[in-house]
Amino acid sequence: MDAVARSCVAQRTVTVLENVAIARDTFRLRLEDPEMARSIVPGQFVMVRPGPGTDPLLGRPFALYDVARDASGAALGFDVVFLVIGRGTAALAGRRPGDRVVVWGPLGHGFGPPPGRSAVFVAGGIGQTPFLALGRWWLGRASYGAGLFPSDSPAGPFATSATLLYGVRTAALAAGVEDFERAGIAVELATDDGSAGHRGFVTDLLARRLDRGERPAKVVGCGPPAMLAALS
Structure with missing residues (x-):
């Protein structure tokens, strides 16, 4: 499992599909990335940077919220949810559909199998x-x-x-x-x-x-x- 996790980690620039406020200072960001959406599992996370520049230099870690699918059920992107608490998340809150952000992942380990009860x-x-x-x-x-x-x-x-x-x-x-x-x-x-x-x-x-x-x-x-x- 660890070898598979390492092999599918990648950094790329992707397009914002949606960015909506779902609570006070809290946003759901949907990113177009079919490859990530097909590979990421619950419990893993991604690093997201507001753009291809160097400010801020470091990405912010966000857990997978859910995978977005088209009408046929094919994975087209994934959602993360974040609270605005600093410069990086404030910049992400300002991103609009069509903007580009940098993602790196999937990272971490998924959760175990269903508990049965x-x-x-x-x-x-x-x-x-x-x-x-x-x-x-x-x-x-x-x-x-x-x-x-x-x-x-x-x-x-x-x-x-x-x-x-x-x-x-x-x-x-x-x-x-x-x-x-x-x-x-x-x-x-x-x-x-x-x-x-x-x-x-x-x-x-x-x-x-x-x-x-x-x-x-x-x-x-x-x-x-x-x-x-x-x-x-």
Whole structure:
């Protein structure tokens, strides 16, 4: 698997298809790159630079949000979601359809096979981004990898359910909730200010489930270090 991962990593300049705000200071960027879209799998990420120049010199790492497909189901590009927090992401937020950006990837390792029972994703801040594609795969609603890391290879039964526990500072920062719901992934929110869902830590939502006797087959977390420490 590692050899395959290294062999398909490439850097190229690609075209922006869409760039839309989906929450406060949060954008979904769709890039035209059929080769990347055919090879990337849930859990991997790409480096994205706003243009072919040298400012900023370094790309920004973004997890695969999902693969974009045409009416026939053929992969035509991929989506990433990002929060504007600095010069690089501010430049990306200003990109329009037809603009060109530099991508490098796919990088990292994909997630393991479906758990066969229920799955719970725990996300804080912008940490929900890897879980849309993962949830769609684990629920049997999409496949990824086109033979490189084939997510549709025999790996036991698909998940019976998937739930996203999603914590943000305030409701205006909750990004992509409708995308998850359309994919059949239940969403429970926690906000610091109580503007939506549970007021408090997102890990409280998981603790409640465990206290009720629920035992998901797999719990996967992505978010700030303090949240991940609480999960461990």
